[in-house]
Amino acid sequence: MPTLLKFKGFRFFFFSLEGNEPPHVHIENGDKLAKFWLNPVNLASSYGFRSHELAKIRTLVIANNTLFFGEMA
Numbered sequence: 001m002p003t004l005l006k007f008k009g010f011r012f013f014f015f016s017l018e019g020n021e022p023p024h025v026h027i028e029n030g031d032k033l034a035k036f037w038l039n040p041v042n043l044a045s046s047y048g049f050r051s052h053e054l055a056k057i058r059t060l061v062i063a064n065n066t067l068f069f070g071e072m073a
Contacts, residue, residue: 004068007060012068025068027057036061038069 005012010029023038032048034057041062046054061068 005060005064010057010060012060012064014068023069025061027061029053038065041065 003013027034034046035044037044
């Protein structure tokens with residue numbers, strides 16, 4: 001699972017060969033996990049994150065969408 005970005009305790013990563021899911025990024029911080037779709041940026045799932053943390057993560061995903069999704073974002 002390659003890491004794309006580490007920022008203030010958050011790790012943004014992806015799994016290769018995840019089937020036919022739309023482009024997305026996984027985020028972990030300790031034992032908390034989330035997954036965000038990249039186009040458009042939307043929360044796909046989360047475990048353990050509070051709503052204010054998810055809002056912060058969403059902002060980070062938007063700010064780094066080109067890094068995560070490439071030039072097509």
